[in-house]
Amino acid sequence: MLCLLSGFLNRMRILKKTFTLVLRRGVNTLCSKDFLFKVHPSVSQALADNKPVVALESTIITHGMPYPHNLSTAKEVEAIVQAEGATPATVGVIEGEIRVGLSSDELDYLAQFKSPLKVSRRDLPYVISKGLSGGTTVSATMIAAHRAGIPVFVTGGIGGVHRDGQNSLDISADLTELGRTPIAVVSAGVKSILDIGRTLEFLETQGVCVATYGASKSFPAFFSPHSGFTSACHVCNPSEAAKLIVSTLSLGLQSGVLIAVPIPEEHAAVGQQIEEAIQAAVTEASSQGITGRDVTPFILQKVNELTHGKSLQANIALIHNNAKVGCQIAWELSKKMSERTSKSQAHHFERLSTDSESDIVVIGGTNVDFIAKGKTKTLRFGQTNPGSVCQSFGGVGRNIADSLSRLGRRPLFISATGADANSDAVLNYCKHMNTSGVARLEEWSTATYCSVITENGELSLGLGDMDIHQQITDQYVSKFERQLSSATLVCLDGNLPVSTINYVCSLAKKHNINVWYEPTDAKKACKPFLSDAWKSLSYSSPNLAELCIMNETLGITTPEVEDVVTLVAVLPNALDDILNVAVALSRPLLEHLHCLVVTLGPNGVLLCGEHDAGSVSLKPRKQKRRRQLCALHYPALTVTAEETMNVSGAGDSLAGALMAGILQGKDTDSCVRMGLLAARMSLASPHPISPKLTLDSVDPNKVQTQAWPKPDFVWID
Incomplete structure (x- = not known):
């Protein structure tokens, strides 16, 4: 031969x-979808095998925490997901390519990148066209996870309606994305720097089902388990949460579910001190004229300084807790969807x-x-x-x-x-x-x-x-x-x-x-x-x-x-x-x-x-x-x-x-x-x-x- x-x-x-x-140009043209959107093999295999997969955002790496805390937290969260028997799928944009599931080297790259972009739905076309890199927000992560077929996404907290949002119309794209992308988002509610009441009203207008995880309907405010507002409903355990998600997906409503998980009680004790620091940071941001997407990173950094690192510890703790709860929900969801598939196949076979x-x-x-x-x-x-x-x-x-x-x-x-x-x-x-x-x-x-x-x-x-x-x-x-x-x-x-x-x-x-x-x-x-x-x-x-x-x-x-x-x-x-x-x-x-x-x-x-x-x-x-x-x-x-x-x-x-x-x-x-x-x-x-x-x-x-x-x-x- x-x-x-x-x-x-x-x-x-x-x-x-x-x-x-010529051939290379042809390959790039024919594979343009893969060129823009890449799913890690471990994620693809888990999805093909009907195993639980949990999507994770990357702005927490690029904008949420200072280095090296951002990198260690990202890897700890992935380790928690793996320990719970699920596959982590951290989403990010690297050199114009949306990646669902990042390698260790890619996590290091984003964590130490000097000027990463904060990539929301609006920014995706520009970042891709320019071949840039950045961390995906809740909205962009939802888009990528949904396209990959991942139904559960874990984050720290979602964006919301900013204070005075009724005048400034400063409303996070996370909320509209929840209204048009069928995926379950597990978070610790929204930060108290936002207008929580108007955020919940906006989610209702978008047709988003909001449920507090636990025995209470009290809607959490990130660092605090109580915001003074209530969710429309609550789910007591992973099984109930999975049933809610299955019902949402089965109805074909094309809207998401927000599962609000209160911060663990042992870390909520410092909530009052953090809340006071938040108010001080909000005042300082206003006096310095900081607006738009720069507000949240500034306040988080300032609060971390005022609380001598306690807010960062609480932030990491709630993210870890969200990851654990999200994995448990993903497992239950995987089992319920497999049961439905088996019943459908059995019913079909009988006919x-x-x-x-x-x-x-x-x-x-x-x-x-x-x-x-x-x-x-x-x-x-x-x-x-x-x-x-x-x-x-x-x-x-x-x-x-x-x-x-x-x-x-x-x-x-x-x-x-x-x-x-x-x-x-x-x-x-x-x-x-x-x-x-x-x-x-x-x-x-x-x-x-x-x-x-x-x-x-x-x-x-x-x-x-x-x-x-x-x-x-x-x-x-x-x-x-x-x-x-x-x-x-x-x-x-x-x-x-x-x-x-x-x-x-x-x-x-x-x-x-x-x-x-x-x-x-x-x-x-x-x-x-x-x-x-x-x-x-x-x-x-x-x-x-x-x-x-x-x-x-x-x-x-x-x-x-x-x-x-x-x-x-x-x-x-x-x-x-x-x-x-x-x-x-x-x-x-x-x-x-x-x-x-x-x-x-x-x-x-x-x-x-x-x-x-x-x-x-x-x-x-x-x-x-x-x-x-x-x-x-x-x-x-x-x-x-x-x-x-x-x-x-x-x-x-x-x-x-x-x-x-x-x-x-x-x-x-x-x-x-x-x-x-x-x-x-x-x-x-x-x-x-x-x-x-x-x-x-x-x-x-x-x-x-x-x-x-x-x-x-x-x-x-």
Whole structure:
């Protein structure tokens, strides 16, 4: 393999110098969401596993306390969260990137940064555009936490209506954010330097549920457990608080919950002394003309001086207490949401129809797609481009099940959607399919994907909200073990959790099931190859980049993915080089896989597998055996730029039609030609799978097309 690739690598080193800058710019454009918004892997994993996560703000680091108290407090709070069994997710902005979950080095960076910005909702666009760093306030932290899917956020105290706010209109953005972002904020109320009465009135106007944590409704004033005002309600323990949060989220009100936790009694004893210092500090701030966002840092510093550090100690104590209470609430919330999900899945499973018997099962993602197509060859970012926008229904698993359903099969489709309007729309569209295996889950949103494509149908930018795919768990899929065990073919897409893929592969090994793996993209291609699960796969349909990742995951030396992408994009006529690389990358996988269908875009398809009567065998194998291997290349059908509507479902159409042909017992040539015709129909349709797709429309004997070129052989053994 290394000898075969050496010539290719030498040529690519020359090309790489020329195209590296272009490729890097392309990567930044395509991954703009990740570029602006980054979730730490530990946070992502905890969320995917339904483990409790607690969001933490960072203005307490950058503006709330002097160094090194700010750093030690931040790390102590994270340690408390971890000790309570939750995952801390401190939010901050570093060099224009919003980060949810900071490393130790990033905490140090913010704690010692000389001129950090105080970043609220208003400031986020500017800070990002300038590549600046700063601490996120309550409002900005709420935005980031909500986008990451974190329902509980712990802070010291929220902002409020400033004294004389009825004249100055100096009202913290924290309050309006609570009115429009569905997240639970755990705090010690608001500081007495603010107008607490008007703050509570404003929260009521915003529709925010305010609850005191404990036996009393008395609303706390940060350093004091009593402000002289009461909350609308109270919750006595973490379980009651979690129930309140679940109710808020279930109603879909799009407003938050404020859980006000009184400072511990042992630290509240100095409250009166601190209150007197606050009044003195307020007077001094007024006399010095200090206003706006500078007031709070000034007063906190002054109060710390007047109380000889007692206010700082009390501040740290209440933050520690809030973190502990917040974790306990997050744990209860995690359990209650898991219970609701399990009940929803169980209820759904009870309703499964009896028509779920099928010779093929497809497990994968369901998306609602929004496709924006430009009317120009190039799109200019940062301005409005002429174009059209349409809605369609996608998801790799859904697409393949759709294709099979239109081609005379009745696949059982296993997936997950939210219990929302998008779910209603996609399930109504999929009435021709067997969707009895699709779970509708409360508290989750149906996956959505937005793609911006150029005039000729090429993807320019894609954004996806795919978190619900992680709910297609092995526990849920195991409910269909009987159907899986008796199926002729099971298809998995790369959106599935690794544990689900491993479970199906273990069944395949036990029951000798043929499994087809569709990687979906290069990042997800590695999933079965992280363990020996891949050895139970029979088919896979990767592109060259995905094939590289598969080999790389197995520790096999491969060309860089960037080089392979460049080869296909920049040298579309270098077919011999492309085929040689594809063959070399396929060979190690064929030690266990029955057949690889390597998609080459405009260069067609390369089949790699067992040589059988002058072709590659696509028939489902009954047992593994020694065999002679070969590779067979089929050119693509010609599709003009004018005919191309989008490229999002061509590969799925190809795979679905190939599977349909295999299950119908057709020969290899017929299967591949069915796949190529289905892919061409997809390219010319605004939908990933053309609604016009039928068995007649992909019958090579009935469709008028150019003369079918004879496939070329590349022998492996």
